[in-house]
Amino acid sequence: MKKKWLSLCFCWFALIAIGQPRLPQNYYWQKLDNGLEVVVIENHKVPLATIEIAVKNGAYTEGPEYSGLSHLFEHMFFKANKDYPDQEKFLKRTQELGAIWNGTTGTERVNYFFTFDKDSLEAGLKFMNAAIRFPIYREEDMQKERPVVDGEFQRGESDPGFQLWIETNKRVWGDLFTRKNPIGDHDIINTATPEKMMVIKDKYYVPNNSLLVVCGDVNPDLAFSLAKKIYGDWKPADMDPQKKYPIPDFKPIEKTNYFIKESSIAKTPTMMMIWQGPDFRNDSVGTLAADVFSRILSLNSSKWQQALIDKGFASSASINYQTSRYVGPIEIDITPIPGKLKECYQEVMNQISKFDKEDYFTDADLQKAKEGLKRQQIRQMERPSSLASQLTFWWCSTSLNYMTDYFPAMDKITRDDIRKYVSKYISGKPYVAGMIINAEMSTQYKPTDYFKN
Amino acid sequence: MKNIICCLIIIAAISVHAQQSKPYDMMVNGVKVIVVPSGNEIIQVSLVIKGGVQNYAANKAGIEKMAMKALTECGTEKDDKNSFKNKLDEVDGQVYGYTQKDASYFQLNCIKSDLETVWPLYVDALTIPKFDAKEFDRIREEAINNLRQQESNPDADLQKMAMETAFKGMDYAKSPSGTIDNLKTLTSTETKNYFKSILTRAKIFIVVVGDIPKEDLEKKMGSLIEKIPQGKTFELKRSSYVPQANSFVPKQKDVATNYIMGISSAPAANSKDYLASALASNMFYDKMFLEVRTKNGLSYAPAAYITNGATPYSVMYVTTKEPDKFIAVARNTVDKLKKDGFPADDVKNTKTTYATYQYYDNEANSSLCSMVAFNELEVGDWHRAFTLKEDLQPITPADVNTVFNKYIGNFTWVYQGDPKQVNPTLFTQKATPPVPAEKKAF
Numbered sequence: 001m002k003k004k005w006l007s008l009c010f011c012w013f014a015l016i017a018i019g020q021p022r023l024p025q026n027y028y029w030q031k032l033d034n035g036l037e038v039v040v041i042e043n044h045k046v047p048l049a050t051i052e053i054a055v056k057n058g059a060y061t062e063g064p065e066y067s068g069l070s071h072l073f074e075h076m077f078f079k080a081n082k083d084y085p086d087q088e089k090f091l092k093r094t095q096e097l098g099a100i101w102n103g104t105t106g107t108e109r110v111n112y113f114f115t116f117d118k119d120s121l122e123a124g125l126k127f128m129n130a131a132i133r134f135p136i137y138r139e140e141d142m143q144k145e146r147p148v149v150d151g152e153f154q155r156g157e158s159d160p161g162f163q164l165w166i167e168t169n170k171r172v173w174g175d176l177f178t179r180k181n182p183i184g185d186h187d188i189i190n191t192a193t194p195e196k197m198m199v200i201k202d203k204y205y206v207p208n209n210s211l212l213v214v215c216g217d218v219n220p221d222l223a224f225s226l227a228k229k230i231y232g233d234w235k236p237a238d239m240d241p242q243k244k245y246p247i248p249d250f251k252p253i254e255k256t257n258y259f260i261k262e263s264s265i266a267k268t269p270t271m272m273m274i275w276q277g278p279d280f281r282n283d284s285v286g287t288l289a290a291d292v293f294s295r296i297l298s299l300n301s302s303k304w305q306q307a308l309i310d311k312g313f314a315s316s317a318s319i320n321y322q323t324s325r326y327v328g329p330i331e332i333d334i335t336p337i338p339g340k341l342k343e344c345y346q347e348v349m350n351q352i353s354k355f356d357k358e359d360y361f362t363d364a365d366l367q368k369a370k371e372g373l374k375r376q377q378i379r380q381m382e383r384p385s386s387l388a389s390q391l392t393f394w395w396c397s398t399s400l401n402y403m404t405d406y407f408p409a410m411d412k413i414t415r416d417d418i419r420k421y422v423s424k425y426i427s428g429k430p431y432v433a434g435m436i437i438n439a440e441m442s443t444q445y446k447p448t449d450y451f452k453n
Numbered sequence: 454m455k456n457i458i459c460c461l462i463i464i465a466a467i468s469v470h471a472q473q474s475k476p477y478d479m480m481v482n483g484v485k486v487i488v489v490p491s492g493n494e495i496i497q498v499s500l501v502i503k504g505g506v507q508n509y510a511a512n513k514a515g516i517e518k519m520a521m522k523a524l525t526e527c528g529t530e531k532d533d534k535n536s537f538k539n540k541l542d543e544v545d546g547q548v549y550g551y552t553q554k555d556a557s558y559f560q561l562n563c564i565k566s567d568l569e570t571v572w573p574l575y576v577d578a579l580t581i582p583k584f585d586a587k588e589f590d591r592i593r594e595e596a597i598n599n600l601r602q603q604e605s606n607p608d609a610d611l612q613k614m615a616m617e618t619a620f621k622g623m624d625y626a627k628s629p630s631g632t633i634d635n636l637k638t639l640t641s642t643e644t645k646n647y648f649k650s651i652l653t654r655a656k657i658f659i660v661v662v663g664d665i666p667k668e669d670l671e672k673k674m675g676s677l678i679e680k681i682p683q684g685k686t687f688e689l690k691r692s693s694y695v696p697q698a699n700s701f702v703p704k705q706k707d708v709a710t711n712y713i714m715g716i717s718s719a720p721a722a723n724s725k726d727y728l729a730s731a732l733a734s735n736m737f738y739d740k741m742f743l744e745v746r747t748k749n750g751l752s753y754a755p756a757a758y759i760t761n762g763a764t765p766y767s768v769m770y771v772t773t774k775e776p777d778k779f780i781a782v783a784r785n786t787v788d789k790l791k792k793d794g795f796p797a798d799d800v801k802n803t804k805t806t807y808a809t810y811q812y813y814d815n816e817a818n819s820s821l822c823s824m825v826a827f828n829e830l831e832v833g834d835w836h837r838a839f840t841l842k843e844d845l846q847p848i849t850p851a852d853v854n855t856v857f858n859k860y861i862g863n864f865t866w867v868y869q870g871d872p873k874q875v876n877p878t879l880f881t882q883k884a885t886p887p888v889p890a891e892k893k894a895f
């Protein structure tokens with residue numbers, strides 16, 4: 001009898017464990033009946049609480065007719081709702097709570113967060129609830145917010161780095177560029193309507209597409225109980241929006257594409273090269289290998305840094321991979337010393353051609369990169385209020401298990417994993433290369449002669 | 454969405470309940486060392502060299518920044534540049550310097566268990582830097598390129614223009630990054646000699662945030678400071694900035710919107726008006742956000758803040774497609790606040806917001822270190838970093854309204870964009886321009 005009872009218990013815990021993601025110490029997870037996932041992170045370093053809601057929305061859900069509207073929606077979140085019917089009242093409430101607040105829209109996540117005194121937890125959760133579930137979209141509010149969002153876009157366009165990013169990414173993602181461009185399209189932003197906002201709300205702002213995180217100097221039991229009380233009657237969508245509105249597959253870059261953009265505001269040239277890289281769905285080991293490889297190339301002792309920085313060809317040279325659920329970009333950014341533009345470019349290409357060679361990095365470099373990553377983990381945990389945003393990023397673009405296993409899994413990455421990553425995504429693969437340069441330097445250094453396929 | 458520029462530089466720290474013990478200071482070989490236990494695994498050290506732009510002539514601007522960079526990029530007597538950097542990479546140790554208007558900061562950030570590896574490198578960089586000529590040539594080219602990049606960045610370029618315009622003839626007109634012409638003529642020998650002249654016990658203090666036993670810390674600090682000469686007594690000079698009239702300087706630039714910054718006066722951090730002005734500044738930002746962005750949809754990024762350095766000043770900043778309407782809204786907002794004052798309720802709420810910001814900045818050793826250094830350098834008493842919440846309590850709405858009226862007066866405006874899109878008279882005329890009627894959507 002006792003044995004049977006024990007095995008029944010084992011089965012019960014195993015069932016719970018199936019739905020329960022792996023989480024770091026002091027992280028707790030529950031899923032409400034309506035599908036809303038809730039994570040509580042207990043950290044008593046300072047007497048503050050942070051609440052964040054993340055929604056699986058953003059550029060990746062946007063076809064051309066909605067380009068930039070996840071971002072506009074994010075702005076409208078802070079405008080008006082049933083409890084605070086205009087933004088003046090909304091702002092007043094943030095001041096009463098003494099809240100630090102913000103929202104961001106990325107490629108695969110939209111998130112909203114408030115940090116305030118720990119004693120305001122219930123008030124903060126109610127405040128967030130009113131904004132996320134009961135927004136009010138008025139034409140006159142939208143008329144005022146459209147130029148604000150467009151103004152954010154114009155600020156970007158005033159920066160040569162942003163101009164280069166836009167032009168490069170248009171060529172990398174082709175017809176699906178809107179799904180990688182959170183800032184969007186001027187015309188779409190400036191003609192957005194309350195009806196379009198409601199479409200986004202109804203499609204994506206549902207509990208079974210959202211994650212609530214409560215973080216800081218909080219009691220987990222109380223936080224879960226408040227979450228259930230306040231968000232438990234949020235009506236779910238009839239099916240998972242990620243399945244109902246599938247994301248089209250990105251087409252591979254057909255052939256290598258070079259361009260040069262002249263701009264009077266680019267006082268020094270910059271270069272960008274992008275490949276289509278791995279994603280969480282299809283190659284999670286590749287995503288980790290990408291991060292380790294990028295880390296190796298950031299080491300002073302790496303061949304990359306020695307060839308470009310130590311030799312004085314560039315003032316900065318980095319390679320980065322953006323972890324994504326849908327095809328992450330691998331991006332090289334170079335700021336060449338103008339007088340050595342040609343040599344710099346040639347050396348970049350020389351280095352890329354060696355990425356897949358056995359001796360491109362040493363075992364010591366690999367070990368150093370891993371040691372660095374372990375310390376990065378400690379630093380990442382330092383600021384409690386940042387833990388919510390770190391977690392929601394992983395939830396949207398990968399999974400909570402991926403987040404929890406990230407550093408241990410990274411430690412297991414081998415030379416072979418990195419070699420596979422480089423040969424699968426970079427070596428000999430088509431890419432887009434762009435340069436932004438002013439007319440005077442273009443005439444002087446003639447990049448058109450050599451910055452080409 | 455909300456630009457956190459409203460978070461004032463003066464935000465201070467509050468002792469946290471998770472800390473293991475209280476902050477303290479000690480004198481080591483005549484140098485003040487301020488220690489803040491943190492209860493975590495990270496160590497942050499900042500050696501502050503006072504003076505900043507007061508340390509060099511305008512035609513040498515950039516030399517201090519180059520010196521700080523050279524400490525970690527041009528080797529030491531024990532390690533060449535690559536050996537030095539590779540040792541740091543072994544443990545992801547961060548040793549770096551940076552410069553601001555009133556001081557330079559040489560920083561160490563590492564995991565506690567790595568301190569014995571990183572600390573000797575930090576000491577070597579400060580006390581036996583090599584300033585290798587070949588490496589120096591390389592970082593000089595990089596610095597020149599970085600200056601060009603700064604010029605490409607519209608905000609950095611606007612800020613530089615505002616400083617040069619408002620503080621013409623004053624120390625604050627100098628940019629710590631220098632100019633391309635200045636940098637071109639700098640040599641490693643001159644920069645090394647310059648660094649020797651500023652690294653003196655009389656000019657420095659040190660902040661440590663982290664859990665290091667006092668005895669061990671005293672020993673480490675003693676062996677560092679004994680290698681640093683005493684030098685002449687130094688006191689940071691204070692000056693005020695009060696524009697006598699509104700002014701407007703435009704610059705043609707091919708950007709997608711209009712960039713505008715205005716500079717006015719502000720109280721010093723060690724003055725009696727400081728705390729009230731901090732609250733006023735925060736509330737002024739909130740009002741600007743409400744009027745410029747929420748009610749009129751004029752900008753993504755309106756900002757208002759004060760900086761409380763050796764030459765304190767207030768700032769209004771915006772990027773907008775409608776500069777004329779912006780200035781009308783901004784000036785009417787100022788007038789209304791001067792006439793009606795800030796509501797008592799807002800003053801109370803802003804004190805609460807301050808407390809949140811203070812705890813928020815307490816979360817990381819690096820931000821805590823910055824707050825303590827700021828209070829020691831600018832307020833003259835690092836303890837103030839831990840008492841600001843209490844210090845703010847006695848401030849009344851009347852105090853706040855008084856300082857706002859006292860300091861927010863004429864503005865020195867600078868503009869970048871297409872000057873045809875802006876009417877300078879609206880910025881400079883004595884009378885506040887009326888706000889244009891709102892356009893209807895349909």
